[in-house]
Amino acid sequence: MRILFSGTPAYGHLLPLLPLERAAREAGHTTAFLTHESLGDSVAPAPVIPAGASLEETLGEFHRRTGANAAEDMSPATAGEFFGGTRVDLGADAAHEFGPDLVIAETADFLGPLAASHLGVPWASHGVGIALEAPLAEAMRAAAAARAAARGIEPAPPFATVDPWPDCLQRAGWEAPAGRIAVRPEAHEPGTGTAWEAPAFPGREHLPRVLVTLGTIVDDSRALTEIITSLTALDVNVVAVLPPSAADKTLPVSGPGVHVTGFVPMRLLLQGVDAVVCSGGAGTVLSVLGAGLPLVIWPLGLDKPLNAERCAALGAAEVIGGAGDAGKAVTRVLDEPSYRAAARSAAADIGAMTPAADVLRLLAARLG
Numbered sequence: 001m002r003i004l005f006s007g008t009p010a011y012g013h014l015l016p017l018l019p020l021e022r023a024a025r026e027a028g029h030t031t032a033f034l035t036h037e038s039l040g041d042s043v044a045p046a047p048v049i050p051a052g053a054s055l056e057e058t059l060g061e062f063h064r065r066t067g068a069n070a071a072e073d074m075s076p077a078t079a080g081e082f083f084g085g086t087r088v089d090l091g092a093d094a095a096h097e098f099g100p101d102l103v104i105a106e107t108a109d110f111l112g113p114l115a116a117s118h119l120g121v122p123w124a125s126h127g128v129g130i131a132l133e134a135p136l137a138e139a140m141r142a143a144a145a146a147r148a149a150a151r152g153i154e155p156a157p158p159f160a161t162v163d164p165w166p167d168c169l170q171r172a173g174w175e176a177p178a179g180r181i182a183v184r185p186e187a188h189e190p191g192t193g194t195a196w197e198a199p200a201f202p203g204r205e206h207l208p209r210v211l212v213t214l215g216t217i218v219d220d221s222r223a224l225t226e227i228i229t230s231l232t233a234l235d236v237n238v239v240a241v242l243p244p245s246a247a248d249k250t251l252p253v254s255g256p257g258v259h260v261t262g263f264v265p266m267r268l269l270l271q272g273v274d275a276v277v278c279s280g281g282a283g284t285v286l287s288v289l290g291a292g293l294p295l296v297i298w299p300l301g302l303d304k305p306l307n308a309e310r311c312a313a314l315g316a317a318e319v320i321g322g323a324g325d326a327g328k329a330v331t332r333v334l335d336e337p338s339y340r341a342a343a344r345s346a347a348a349d350i351g352a353m354t355p356a357a358d359v360l361r362l363l364a365a366r367l368g
Contacts, residue, residue, distance in 0.1 A: 004100035006112025009036035011216035052091020080139025110144035129282030184353035187287035199259035226323035280304035292347035294339035315342035
């Protein structure tokens with residue numbers, strides 16, 4: 001079977017698809033990604049079928065059209081027109097000859113479903129985080145449907161929904177949609193040639209290790225520096241991660257207990273870590289809780305405040321309102337065993353979700 005994975009050209013939207021793509025490739029299927037070529041290294045060895053503009057170009061075009069900033073505004077009007085409108089306008093007519101038998105598209109992607117509807121092949125929706133609220137999801141679908149109609153295409157509904165977000169982190173009152181398949185999320189694996197040697201911290205090996213990351217999108221060196229500074233007063237070792245866009249930058253922090261690195265796959269970064277300070281991105285939250293580790297979350301826009309609220313409600317995280325609060329919050333999550341216990345409980349729930357290889361077999365069975 002030829003399976004086309006489709007997603008917004010951003011790490012947080014594509015990385016959640018990789019476990020299922022890897023399972024498909026290992027099962028002998030032919031796979032590819034429909035996205036912007038700038039993300040080719042992130043989804044390798046699967047090839048990229050180029051489609052649309054980069055994330056930065058799409059954000060710029062959306063701002064030119066509307067004056068709004070889709071990187072900070074999660075209102076239905078803005079998100080709907082950005083994902084279902086501008087991105088489709090810039091990528092719907094991309095030519096490709098992959099000829100898929102199945103399309104699997106992440107929740108905010110409408111290029112894959114548009115291609116599937118045009119080609120008459122089935123497609124499945126793949127979540128990347130907490131379930132979208134109905135007004136937001138409907139605004140995105142409506143904008144995409146209008147673009148499809150303008151091209152003479154009748155949008156087909158997905159035949160299945162694959163969801164990596166565990167039940168324990170869903171909103172109160174949430175109900176699973178019919179036909180939902182809960183796929184086990186996995187921390188991003190290192191690719192071929194990935195080199196990472198965890199820092200040794202000589203003479204400080206006995207101290208707790210704290211990972212600090214604001215994710216792959218937020219590029220705020222000042223905020224990272226303030227967080228690290230608030231932690232240096234503690235008896236901890238700090239590993240701070242710069243986003244991919246800041247790979248060549250340095251931070252004005254140093255010391256025997258501080259190590260700053262560029263992008264490294266999360267599975268490697270979490271080795272030997274005792275707590276994580278982050279901005280609450282979905283991928284980071286799932287990776288950290290999947291490892292049974294407590295969090296300190298400074299939520300920085302979009303879905304992150306809701307992710308932080310759900311982690312706090314679970315008892316696995318402290319939520320802070322500023323970078324300077326990180327030190328005291330880390331002390332609390334390290335000293336109070338309940339945070340780690342809650343994180344380990346979440347890890348057990350995540351571990352009980354369906355492995356990607358089994359999800360692939362379920363999808364194939366539904367296709368008949």
